[in-house]
Amino acid sequence: xxxxxxxxxxxxxxVRIGKALDxxxxxxxxxxxxxxxxxxxxxxxxxxxxxxxxxxxxxxxIFSLYRQVSPxxxxxxxxxxxxxxxxxxxLTRTYKVFRxxxxxxxxxxxxx
Amino acid sequence: MSAEHHxxxxxxxxxxxVHDLFDExxxxxxxxxALGVDDLNRLKLAVHEWLANLVQHAHFNGHHPQxxxxxxxxxxxxxxxxxxxxxxxxxxxxxxxxxxxLESLPERGMGLLMLQACTKRLSYQRVNGSxxxxxxxxSTKDNPWLKIQFS
Numbered sequence: 205x206x207x208x209x210x211x212x213x214x215x216x217x218x219v220r221i222g223k224a225l226d227x228x229x230x231x232x233x234x235x236x237x238x239x240x241x242x243x244x245x246x247x248x249x250x251x252x253x254x255x256x257x258x259x260x261x262x263x264x265x266i267f268s269l270y271r272q273v274s275p276x277x278x279x280x281x282x283x284x285x286x287x288x289x290x291x292x293x294x295l296t297r298t299y300k301v302f303r304x305x306x307x308x309x310x311x312x313x314x315x316x
Numbered sequence: 317m318s319a320e321h322h323x324x325x326x327x328x329x330x331x332x333x334v335h336d337l338f339d340e341x342x343x344x345x346x347x348x349x350a351l352g353v354d355d356l357n358r359l360k361l362a363v364h365e366w367l368a369n370l371v372q373h374a375h376f377n378g379h380h381p382q383x384x385x386x387x388x389x390x391x392x393x394x395x396x397x398x399x400x401x402x403x404x405x406x407x408x409x410x411x412x413x414x415x416x417x418l419e420s421l422p423e424r425g426m427g428l429l430m431l432q433a434c435t436k437r438l439s440y441q442r443v444n445g446s447x448x449x450x451x452x453x454x455s456t457k458d459n460p461w462l463k464i465q466f467s
Contacts, residue, residue, distance in 0.1 A: 226364070227368045227371075228331070256335060256339070257335065257361070257364055259361070259364055259368060259430075260365060260426035260427040260429075260430050261424070261427070263426065264424055264426060265423065267421040267423055268423045270421065287353055287354065287357055288357045288360065288361070290354075291354055291357040291358050291361060292361060294459075294461070295358070295361075295430065295433060295434055295460060295461055295462055296426075296430070296461070296462050296464055297462075297463075298464075298466075300466060301421075301466050
């Protein structure tokens with residue numbers, strides 16, 4: 205299950221989540237994002253366009269990232285949210301914490 | 317009749333196999349129109365959370381794992397039964413502990429609470445010497461939510 209990280213600019217990273225962010229790859233997500241924060245990234249755009257499952261462990265790893273970047277005035281935003289992920293967002297009301305954008309490009313424009 | 321039963325025995329590929337099954341149900345509109353796409357995704361999330369719990373924490377005491385998944389449409393939703401031959405645990409006690417100790421923006425401990433939040437009539441009981449059954453209904457009429465503190 206491959207996560208793809210792409211640097212948009214010095215402070216912003218796009219993470220293409222792929223098929224799943226769950227208990228099987230949440231540690232990898234955390235570690236890769238942590239590396240980016242250490243290199244100066246503050247804003248993370250999570251691209252959920254192909255994602256079939258976001259589970260509790262995956263959501264927990266996003267909360268962890270949010271806790272890391274919030275004191276640095278950073279943001280974690282969701283882009284192109286698939287329906288399985290939207291079900292989790294609604295169930296947990298996390299739209300109150302993570303802004304949602306219809307596409308990665310729309311998120312990039314706002315965070316630029 | 318709109319019902320399905322499947323069995324699984326390899327924990328290493330269990331999650332992928334079950335996800336493939338849900339993908340097939342969505343593609344073929346297996347439970348449509350009674351069950352909408354979001355209802356099916358809520359069922360998938362509930363099943364995934366339970367199986368993730370089994371894969372990560374269950375003790376099979378040297379037995380070869382045997383997992384059964386049954387779903388059947390009902391008037392107000394879809395009934396799901398997941399059987400297993402692990403040692404089991406007291407689900408009600410775990411839910412009480414987790415609901416009272418959930419931190420703000422929690423990194424762990426949400427799985428069973430998410431399962432509880434998106435289901436009704438949830439129970440986990442031993443049905444004979446070696447088999448336990450999780451049973452629940454995902455309602456097509458509710459808009460469930462789990463309260464998490466964000467600050």
